[in-house]
Amino acid sequence: MTLSDAELSEAGLSPAHQGRVLLIACGALAREILALKAANGWDHLDLTCLPANLHLRPERITEAVSTAVAEHRADYDGVFVVYADCGTGGQLAARCAELGVEMVAGPHCYAFYEGNDVFAAKAEDEFRAFYLTDFLVRQFDAFVWRPMGLDRYPSLRDTYFGNYDRLIYQAQTDDPALDAAARDAAERLGLAYERRFTGYGELATTLARL
Amino acid sequence: MADDDIILSELSDDDLVLQMHDDLYDGLREEIEEGVGILLERGWSPYDVLTRALVAGMTIVGADFRDGILFVPEVLLAANAMKGGMAILKPLLIATGAPRMGKMVIGTVKGDIHDIGKNLVAMMMEGAGFEVVDLGINNAVEKYLDALEREGADILGMSALLTTTMPYMKVVIDTLKERGIRENYIVLVGGAPLNEEFGRAIGADAYCRDAAVAVETAKSFILRKHNALNA
Numbered sequence: 175m176t177l178s179d180a181e182l183s184e185a186g187l188s189p190a191h192q193g194r195v196l197l198i199a200c201g202a203l204a205r206e207i208l209a210l211k212a213a214n215g216w217d218h219l220d221l222t223c224l225p226a227n228l229h230l231r232p233e234r235i236t237e238a239v240s241t242a243v244a245e246h247r248a249d250y251d252g253v254f255v256v257y258a259d260c261g262t263g264g265q266l267a268a269r270c271a272e273l274g275v276e277m278v279a280g281p282h283c284y285a286f287y288e289g290n291d292v293f294a295a296k297a298e299d300e301f302r303a304f305y306l307t308d309f310l311v312r313q314f315d316a317f318v319w320r321p322m323g324l325d326r327y328p329s330l331r332d333t334y335f336g337n338y339d340r341l342i343y344q345a346q347t348d349d350p351a352l353d354a355a356a357r358d359a360a361e362r363l364g365l366a367y368e369r370r371f372t373g374y375g376e377l378a379t380t381l382a383r384l
Numbered sequence: 385m386a387d388d389d390i391i392l393s394e395l396s397d398d399d400l401v402l403q404m405h406d407d408l409y410d411g412l413r414e415e416i417e418e419g420v421g422i423l424l425e426r427g428w429s430p431y432d433v434l435t436r437a438l439v440a441g442m443t444i445v446g447a448d449f450r451d452g453i454l455f456v457p458e459v460l461l462a463a464n465a466m467k468g469g470m471a472i473l474k475p476l477l478i479a480t481g482a483p484r485m486g487k488m489v490i491g492t493v494k495g496d497i498h499d500i501g502k503n504l505v506a507m508m509m510e511g512a513g514f515e516v517v518d519l520g521i522n523n524a525v526e527k528y529l530d531a532l533e534r535e536g537a538d539i540l541g542m543s544a545l546l547t548t549t550m551p552y553m554k555v556v557i558d559t560l561k562e563r564g565i566r567e568n569y570i571v572l573v574g575g576a577p578l579n580e581e582f583g584r585a586i587g588a589d590a591y592c593r594d595a596a597v598a599v600e601t602a603k604s605f606i607l608r609k610h611n612a613l614n615a
Contacts, residue, residue, distance in 0.1 A: 232576065259547045263577030281547045297548065301495050301522070323457025333460055337497035337521055 177205055179312050186223040189246065193220035195384050196249070198242045199256035201226030202309040203283065203377065206346055207256065210378055219384060222246065226309065230321050232261030236269050243273050254384055256377070258282050278380050283307060287344050287375040302339040304365060308346045311356045319362070331364060340366040346374055393422050401437050408441035409448075411461025413468040420469040430476035431483070438469050439511040446508075446596040456500070463504055470510065483513055486606045489531045490541035491519030493552040498545035501574060501595070505541060508595040509602060514539070525556045532569060538609070539602055542588075544575040554586035561587070570605040572598060 177187070182201035189196060199207055201223040211219055224242060228235050239255055247253045255270055255277035270277045280286040284305040285293040310317055319325055322334055341363060343356035353369055360367035392415065395403055400419060407415040416438070423433045445462045448454040454462075488509055492502050499521050506516045517535050519527055532540055540560075544550040553573050560566040566587070573588040583591030589605060592598035 259577075261547060261577045263547055263550065263579055263582055265579065285548075294548070297495060302497055321455075323455070323460075327457055327461060330457055330460055333464075333500065337499065 177208070179309070180316075182223060182309075183226045183313060183316055186225045187221065189220045189222040191220065191249070193218050194251040195219050196246050196253045197221045197256050197381070197384075198239060198246070198253060199223050200229070200260070200283075202229070202307070202313075203256055205309070206374055206377060207381065209347075210374055210381055214382070216381065216384075219381065220250065226313070227317070229260065229317070235260055236262050236265045239266060240269055240273065243275055247275075252384075254381075256381075258286055278377070280376070283377075284344060286377055286380070287346065287372040288370075289372075289375050300342070302337065303342045303368075304335065304338045304340070304363065306341060306343050306356055306359060308349070308352055311343060311352045311359065314355065314359045318359070324362075335363050335365065338363070338365055340368055343367070343369045344372045345369055346372065392419055397423070397426065397428075401440075404437045405441035405444060408438065408462050408465050409445055409454075411458065411465050413465040416465040416469045417472060420472050424472075424476070429482075430473045430480055434470075434473050434477065434482075434511060438466050438473075439508075442466055442508065442511065443596065446594065450594060450596070459504070460500065463507060466507060466511070470507065474510070484515060485513040485603065486538035487515040487517070487535055488539040488541055488602065489517045489519065489528065489535055489537040490543070491523040491528060491531075492521040492543045492545075493549050493556070494522055494524045495552065496544050496546055496549040497521045498575075499543070501545070501576070502541070502543035504595040505543070505574065505592070505598045508599050509541075512599045512603065514602065525552075525559045528556050529559065529563070532565075537569065538606060539570045539572060541572045541574070541598070543573070544578070547577050550575060550578055550582065551586075553588065557587045570602065570609070572601060572605075574598060 182204050186201050187204050195218055197207060197219055199221060204223045207221055224238050228238055239257060243253055253275050255275055257266060258278050258280040259266060260282055278286055280290040287307060324331055341360035357367045390403060392400060392403060400422060404416060404419040420433055423437060445454060445459060449459050490502060490506050492499050506518045510516050517531055519531055528540060542553045542556060544553065557571060571588045572590050572592050573583050574592045578591055580591045590601045592601050
């Protein structure tokens with residue numbers, strides 16, 4: 175299957191209607207979930223993704239997930255939501271509980287890729303860090319640079335990033351091109367750069383239980 | 385005539401104020417500073433310049449942001465322009481004894497470095513006549529409490545952008561309760577992942593979804609406080 179980041183950002187991904195458990199995921203996790211599915215032979219899992227750009231309006235995530243659950247749940251034995259809290263301030267968790275579906279634990283993908291406990295333990299030292307994942311490195315312009323208006327108003331850079339001190343690229347895969355792109359992003363934001371290999375972290379262990 | 389041909393000093397007061405609203409909308413800091421200077425030279429009081437030219441202009445910006453017509457980058461540019469005008473007016477407002485609504489201590493909570501929304505609230509509160517003590521980012525409970533007491537504040541404003549840091553607001557409110565001083569302050573909270581339910585659950589007086597709402601909420605609570613004191 176060929177996945178386009180632009181499509182995952184804007185439109186998401188339709189289910190293949192193969193498998194008894196449907197994952198309703200953020201488009202930013204599509205490649206990673208499909209890689210895990212292929213590597214582990216998880217043929218019982220089907221995947222549909224909501225547009226990743228919902229992260230630019232997190233207040234819309236809860237309703238969008240809710241609608242997707244309602245649309246698809248009758249076609250599967252089970253549904254699992256592959257979002258963390260993702261800036262919904264607990265509303266997504268509350269809605270999932272109401273709907274009787276489970277979701278990924280943790281505040282966001284940066285935390286579950288690294289491991290929620292490990293991430294929380296580092297919070298004191300890293301609260302000035304700006305994180306990118308593989309997806310966000312590839313989509314840096316679409317998810318960071320342009321929505322923040324930095325293409326039009328470069329003078330705003332320090333208004334947004336003046337309190338940050340470094341960019342940490344959480345690498346899900348070993349890809350020198352992404353490493354170079356992440357380093358470039360750090361430079362554009364005026365931040366120190368650090369690459370940290372996380373692999374798929376708790377995304378893998380969570381999906382393995384389904 | 386193109387905008388860049390407009391000579392601000394040649395406009396009537398009314399036209400100049402309208403032009404300043406446009407310039408604020410477009411984030412033109414130098415033009416705003418010039419406009420403020422012209423109105424002051426014409427004998428306007430600093431308070432009138434603030435309210436009729438700057439605050440009225442930012443109210444349009446705020447409404448268009450709320451309605452999805454303007455976005456964060458444009459609001460930040462407008463705020464930067466207003467900041468330029470405020471820098472001129474602030475010492476004059478103090479010197480001329482402009483009406484004061486009350487005093488607010490505001491800051492982003494511990495572990496959180498995000499201050500864009502908090503800065504907007506602080507600026508709009510100042511524009512509405514509140515004295516604002518801005519504690520900046522990453523504030524532990526003691527820092528809030530010390531400032532509230534030291535400044536004799538009426539209002540505590542707390543901001544957070546992260547799901548992981550927003551619960552710290554409850555730590556601050558619970559500490560106020562433990563020390564028996566919760567009722568001395570109006571507590572307003574805000575930040576992208578918050579909502580009204582969260583505000584209620586942690587014991588805040590109100591959740592404010594944006595800077596304009598924060599100003600209106602603060603005004604209404606201050607009015608109620610004054611009414612209660614005068615009753």
